[in-house]
Amino acid sequence: MFVEDLHKALRRGPERVAQPLLPPQYGVEADLLRGRVHEFCGPARRVLALLLMQAGALRGSGPDGPPATRAMPSGPMDGRDLQATPAHPADGTPPDWFAEPPPGGATSFAPAPRKGAFPASSPAPPSASVLWIVPGWLPGRLYPGGVAGFIDPGALILVEAPRAPDILWTMEEALRSGAVPLVVAELAEPPQLTPVRRLHLAAEAGMARRGMASAPLGLLLLPDKGGAPGVESRWWMEYRPEGWLLSRLRARSAPPRDWRLPLPTTELRWQL
Numbered sequence: 001m002f003v004e005d006l007h008k009a010l011r012r013g014p015e016r017v018a019q020p021l022l023p024p025q026y027g028v029e030a031d032l033l034r035g036r037v038h039e040f041c042g043p044a045r046r047v048l049a050l051l052l053m054q055a056g057a058l059r060g061s062g063p064d065g066p067p068a069t070r071a072m073p074s075g076p077m078d079g080r081d082l083q084a085t086p087a088h089p090a091d092g093t094p095p096d097w098f099a100e101p102p103p104g105g106a107t108s109f110a111p112a113p114r115k116g117a118f119p120a121s122s123p124a125p126p127s128a129s130v131l132w133i134v135p136g137w138l139p140g141r142l143y144p145g146g147v148a149g150f151i152d153p154g155a156l157i158l159v160e161a162p163r164a165p166d167i168l169w170t171m172e173e174a175l176r177s178g179a180v181p182l183v184v185a186e187l188a189e190p191p192q193l194t195p196v197r198r199l200h201l202a203a204e205a206g207m208a209r210r211g212m213a214s215a216p217l218g219l220l221l222l223p224d225k226g227g228a229p230g231v232e233s234r235w236w237m238e239y240r241p242e243g244w245l246l247s248r249l250r251a252r253s254a255p256p257r258d259w260r261l262p263l264p265t266t267e268l269r270w271q272l
Contacts, residue, residue, distance in 0.1 A: 035207065035215030037199045041226030042236040044244060046142065049184055049219055053130060053151050129155050131174045132184045133167050136160040164188070168195045175199060175216050178206030186221045187228075196220075196230040225249075 040048050134141045141160075144153035157180070161167045164187075171185040172195075203215040220228050225236070226249075233251040237244055244261040248254060 035217045036203045036232050037196060037218040037220065037230075039220045039222060039226050039228045039231040039234040040237070041222045041224065041234065041249075042238045042247075043223075044237040044239055045221045045223075046186075047244070048235060048237040048246070049221060050147065050151060053155070053182070129180055130182045130184065131157045131159060131170075131180045132186075133159045133161055133170050134186045135164065135167060135188060136162045138186075138188065168199070171218060172198055172202045175218050176202035176205045176209070178210035178212060178216055180216065181212075182217045182219070184219045184221060188223070190222055190227040190229070191220070193229040196228055200230070 040046075042048075132142060142156075142158065144156055144158065147153065159170055161170060167185050167187060168191060171183050174180060174183045199218050203218055206212070207215040220226075220231065222228060226234055228234075231250075234249040236247040236249050239245075240260070242260065246259045246261055248257050250256065
């Protein structure tokens with residue numbers, strides 16, 4: 001079950017944390033397993049998306065595979081000052097997750113796809129299971145090398161969109177193709193209702209086209225409190241001195257609710 005998988009992955013967090021980091025009954029299974037389009041917002045929205053990917057429910061390998069051990073670094077999320085390592089970063093995000101690649105290094109990004117890049121006859125990629133779309137004009141983008149000890153970078157297809165309309169267009173085409181089970185789109189501001197409705201319809205079309213048991217999952221990552229209309233659910237995560245705060249702001253099947261995720265101190269190592 002999705003909740004159980006996520007629960008197991010989060011329990012492989014700080015070695016000194018014996019209790020579960022999240023209660024198993026918090027509604028995300030009912031909300032996300034239906035697929036379609038949901039919203040993650042707040043300063044740690046990307047961390048929440050990566051936690052879901054790391055849980056194994058949204059990629060081919062399950063969460064019970066051999067875990068890798070790595071240090072939990074701390075520092076600014078946008079990578080502009082990688083030498084600064086405060087004990088508690090602004091959102092609890094390791095700096096190398098969202099840093100720019102080193103000079104001369106590979107970016108692991110693909111340009112925005114052309115029209116017809118997701119034809120109905122194209123097979124689903126055998127290993128990649130997540131399409132992550134970012135605004136090409138903004139800094140602080142996801143760096144696959146930085147998350148290699150947390151998730152498999154080979155599971156990511158990273159798309160750099162040159163214009164804001166290209167982000168939603170790429171997401172819609174990817175959902176309609178059904179080629180990947182998860183499509184993540186980073187947006188600078190909430191979209192209108194009509195584009196969100198188109199994304200829902202595209203996800204349903206992708207499910208029918210591939211004969212899938214559930215529709216592909218689309219995640220809209222938005223700053224601040226978000227506010228995308230028409231989404232199935234809206235989740236917020238931010239860093240607090242005592243750890244991450246996860247909030248369900250809106251869901252069709254459950255009321256708003258908060259959970260606290262303990263965050264390790266810098267001397268602890270995470271079992272991821």
